[in-house]
Amino acid sequence: MTPRRAIALLLACGLLLCTHTAWADRIGDITSTDWREQAWRFVTLADPAVRFALAGSILLGLNCGLLGGFIVVRRMALFGDMLSHAVLPGVALGFLWNMSKDPVAIFVGATLAGLAGAALVGLLRRTTRLKEDTVLGLVLALFFAGGICMVTRIQSLPQGNKSGIDKFLFGQAAALGPGDVQLMAAVTVLALALVCLFYKELLVASFDGAFAASLRLPVAALHFGLLLLLSFAVVVALQAVGVVLVSAMLITPAAAAYLLTDRLHRLLQGAMVMGVLAGVGGAFISFLGTNLPTGPFMVLTASAIFAIVFLFGERRGVLMRWWRRRAQAARVRRENTLKAVFHILESRGLGHVRSVALHELAAHRQGTMATARSEARVLAGHGLATLPAGAESLDLTHEGWQRACEIVRNHRLWEWYLTHQMAIAPDHVHADAENIEHLLGEDAVRQIERALPPSPVDPHGRPIPALGAGRGERTP
Amino acid sequence: MTGLVPPLEWQRVFVEPWAANSTSSAWIVLMGFFATATCGLVGNYLILRRMVLVGDAISHSVLAGIAGAFLLSGSRGSAWMFVGSLAAGIITALLIEAIHRHTRVKQDSAIGIAFTSLFALGVVLISLYGGRVDLDQECVLYGEIANVPVTVEPLPESLSRLAAHVPLLQAEFLWRGVDLVMPPDVLRMALLLMATGALIGVFYKELLVSSFDASLAVSLGIPAAVVHYGIMGILSLVAVSAFEAVGAILVIAMLILPGATAQLLSQRLPVILGLTLLHAALSAVTGLHLGTWLDCSIAGAMVVAGGGWFALAWVFNPREGLLRRVLRSAPRHDAAQPAGGIGSKEHSR
Numbered sequence: 001m002t003p004r005r006a007i008a009l010l011l012a013c014g015l016l017l018c019t020h021t022a023w024a025d026r027i028g029d030i031t032s033t034d035w036r037e038q039a040w041r042f043v044t045l046a047d048p049a050v051r052f053a054l055a056g057s058i059l060l061g062l063n064c065g066l067l068g069g070f071i072v073v074r075r076m077a078l079f080g081d082m083l084s085h086a087v088l089p090g091v092a093l094g095f096l097w098n099m100s101k102d103p104v105a106i107f108v109g110a111t112l113a114g115l116a117g118a119a120l121v122g123l124l125r126r127t128t129r130l131k132e133d134t135v136l137g138l139v140l141a142l143f144f145a146g147g148i149c150m151v152t153r154i155q156s157l158p159q160g161n162k163s164g165i166d167k168f169l170f171g172q173a174a175a176l177g178p179g180d181v182q183l184m185a186a187v188t189v190l191a192l193a194l195v196c197l198f199y200k201e202l203l204v205a206s207f208d209g210a211f212a213a214s215l216r217l218p219v220a221a222l223h224f225g226l227l228l229l230l231s232f233a234v235v236v237a238l239q240a241v242g243v244v245l246v247s248a249m250l251i252t253p254a255a256a257a258y259l260l261t262d263r264l265h266r267l268l269q270g271a272m273v274m275g276v277l278a279g280v281g282g283a284f285i286s287f288l289g290t291n292l293p294t295g296p297f298m299v300l301t302a303s304a305i306f307a308i309v310f311l312f313g314e315r316r317g318v319l320m321r322w323w324r325r326r327a328q329a330a331r332v333r334r335e336n337t338l339k340a341v342f343h344i345l346e347s348r349g350l351g352h353v354r355s356v357a358l359h360e361l362a363a364h365r366q367g368t369m370a371t372a373r374s375e376a377r378v379l380a381g382h383g384l385a386t387l388p389a390g391a392e393s394l395d396l397t398h399e400g401w402q403r404a405c406e407i408v409r410n411h412r413l414w415e416w417y418l419t420h421q422m423a424i425a426p427d428h429v430h431a432d433a434e435n436i437e438h439l440l441g442e443d444a445v446r447q448i449e450r451a452l453p454p455s456p457v458d459p460h461g462r463p464i465p466a467l468g469a470g471r472g473e474r475t476p
Numbered sequence: 477m478t479g480l481v482p483p484l485e486w487q488r489v490f491v492e493p494w495a496a497n498s499t500s501s502a503w504i505v506l507m508g509f510f511a512t513a514t515c516g517l518v519g520n521y522l523i524l525r526r527m528v529l530v531g532d533a534i535s536h537s538v539l540a541g542i543a544g545a546f547l548l549s550g551s552r553g554s555a556w557m558f559v560g561s562l563a564a565g566i567i568t569a570l571l572i573e574a575i576h577r578h579t580r581v582k583q584d585s586a587i588g589i590a591f592t593s594l595f596a597l598g599v600v601l602i603s604l605y606g607g608r609v610d611l612d613q614e615c616v617l618y619g620e621i622a623n624v625p626v627t628v629e630p631l632p633e634s635l636s637r638l639a640a641h642v643p644l645l646q647a648e649f650l651w652r653g654v655d656l657v658m659p660p661d662v663l664r665m666a667l668l669l670m671a672t673g674a675l676i677g678v679f680y681k682e683l684l685v686s687s688f689d690a691s692l693a694v695s696l697g698i699p700a701a702v703v704h705y706g707i708m709g710i711l712s713l714v715a716v717s718a719f720e721a722v723g724a725i726l727v728i729a730m731l732i733l734p735g736a737t738a739q740l741l742s743q744r745l746p747v748i749l750g751l752t753l754l755h756a757a758l759s760a761v762t763g764l765h766l767g768t769w770l771d772c773s774i775a776g777a778m779v780v781a782g783g784g785w786f787a788l789a790w791v792f793n794p795r796e797g798l799l800r801r802v803l804r805s806a807p808r809h810d811a812a813q814p815a816g817g818i819g820s821k822e823h824s825r
Binding site: 071072075076077078080081085124127128129130131133134136137138140141142144145146148149150152153156170244245247248251252254255258259289292293295296297299300303306310316318321 | 523526527528529531532575578579580581582584585586587588589592593595596597599600603604725726728729731732733735736739740767770771772773775776777779780783786790796798801
């Protein structure tokens with residue numbers, strides 16, 4: 001066992017202990033309605049209901065994030081949805097066991113119902129022509145309808161303490177009791193421990209089933225174990241999130257983490273963090289008002305987290321990528337202007353003068369004066385050129401000149417490379433070089449330079465400028 | 477545990493619904509039939525096109541559209557509900573598309589994220605402002621099909637004026653019975669069923685080809701995107717109409733169950749569509765009796781009854797039913813016959 005696994009296990013056991021010390025009487029419905037007071041209560045953990053709600057949301061976030069990671073990478077989202085709906089009849093059965101909200105009975109009943117649903121899916125898959133998505137949707141709908149029938153039947157029964165069963169539909173974290181939280185902790189610890197122990201096996205089986213089978217890993221057993229843990233996770237999350245929205249707590253935090261990393265263990269850690277954030281956030285918001293369901297708020301918090309990652313994620317965020325693309329497009333435009341200036345100067349014989357009239361630039365680029373003027377202003381804004389007042393011209397600065405030489409050099413080096421090393425016809429290389437000149441890295445340039453003859457010319461007969469081609473002298 | 481399953485009294489369960497309160501039962505059964513049949517017809521194409529998860533998504537996310545429309549308009553007018561649900565359907569499709577295209581999140585997860593967000597939003601709106609618009613969480617879950625008949629009203633003025641201009645509705649035999657007595661919800665569902673049937677009839681070939689062979693459809697010049705979004709649009713309308721009767725979640729059952737049952741029994745699309753209607757009718761009637769017997773949600777009972785018919789088709793289907801398979805494979809030990817049987821090519825792409 002690696003140290004990391006040991007730490008994870010210790011942490012998990014610590015969590016389990018914490019719930020014992022948090023023991024206190026469960027209070028009933030909260031009477032206060034002022035949201036500021038409620039917020040203060042939540043932050044200060046003043047009463048046990050808050051502590052249980054908080055502990056429950058944290059455990060739920062951990063558990064759902066951990067197993068949701070596997071759902072997202074194994075493309076089992078509909079399966080998770082099926083499982084979360086299919087546990088409803090089990091909840092009702094567990095409730096009927098002794099006509100009360102006994103956490104253990106409900107846990108057992110719901111797990112059995114979830115497994116029965118999964119088994120029915122497998123059976124239908126094997127014995128009918130129906131496609132997987134149809135079968136999953138069918139089982140989801142059937143089990144849920146059966147559950148609805150049982151729940152409405154229970155509510156119409158004359159005897160028994162029926163309060164609380166409707167809480168399983170949309171969730172109520174404030175209704176969590178010490179027994180619920182202990183059960184949640186036990187299940188979370190079990191899931192963490194099992195995933196830590198069999199991490200490598202799960203990793204291989206999740207990404208390459210054939211390879212896993214060739215390693216003689218028990219793929220079917222792993223799948224079944226994961227399924228069992230998954231139904232545990234669904235059942236544990238039930239009371240706080242509700243049957244209908246559990247699948248969101250499995251999918252959304254894990255999908256958000258999936259956007260941020262390529263490594264499975266990072267993905268699982270990130271998903272757990274985001275699950276906890278979503279759980280606590282949802283519990284907090286629903287605590288502010290009276291009788292607000294917790295589940296939808298948790299899901300909305302999770303969706304908000306996903307949206308933030310989707311837009312602002314460091315590497316793959318949509319806005320970030322858009323910004324990077326824009327910046328790159330602007331750089332390419334600047335470099336094209338510099339290149340045009342270089343070409344004009346080159347046609348004059350590369351004298352001392354680094355000044356080009358704007359009408360020359362416009363003519364060379366076949367654009368308008370207005371475009372040339374704005375391009376010149378952009379260059380000036382980046383310190384690559386200066387615009388003498390009154391004169392319709394631009395002077396390249398030293399840096400601008402260096403950069404222009406570099407771009408043209410990249411272009412011609414690449415053309416030289418394609419014609420001489422790759423044996424491509426000289427009239428086919430310009431378009432390719434137009435693109436590569438902005439991207440050619442230091443290493444590639446060095447590599448081409450090593451093969452370069454003493455005074456290189458490009459395929460069109462023009463000399464390849466050296467970096468920072470000296471003042472006035474022709475390039476070698 | 478005692479008293480959970482009441483005794484099966486013939487009088488109470490089978491006779492009374494049709495003797496004591498026959499109109500109410502008739503409307504419930506009709507509403508159930510119309511809703512299930514409409515959903516089932518659309519659902520057939522979802523199943524064939526492997527879009528069941530999309531159906532799941534749309535049927536959940538119309539809730540946000542309905543809640544939003546209630547809040548904005550302050551009324552339960554069906555026009556607003558249609559607009560809201562169409563908007564919600566479009567937003568769902570766009571969200572799925574945005575997540576799927578711009579990230580590497582797979583399609584199934586993208587759908588899961590999009591519809592759960594909208595559904596959660598709908599539930600939040602209802603629990604915050606639900607008192608104002610006479611809509612609660614129970615209604616979201618299991619609908620109120622049993623309450624539908626209570627609201628028997630004459631046709632709204634605008635609708636009867638509209639009806640005067642529609643040739644189909646002027647037909648005496650149809651309109652005479654409908655005119656004053658049909659509850660508006662049932663009437664709307666019936667119209668939607670007719671509209672769906674008519675659309676399927678008109679675009680039968682296009683739907684058939686594009687569902688079974690997408691590349692052939694493209695080569696024939698059938699616009700795949702138009703067919704796809706047309707189905708999504710109809711789906712939103714169907715989902716919102718059925719919502720009131722059966723709630724947001726049982727809609728998915730009505731989308732899948734009839735089609736799945738029919739497709740077990742046949743491989744010809746016309747037969748499948750007919751069997752879908754038959755399944756819808758059977759599950760509506762048996763559902764009413766099941767719900768009366770167990771004294772539970774009738775919408776839920778209709779789905780469970782439909783599941784019962786599905787199970788019958790699964791086990792006793794003469795061609796490839798479970799029983800047939802067992803009998804066939806028991807004596808001989810060769811499992812040579814593949815799962816599909818004859819003609820399964822049509823379904824496997």
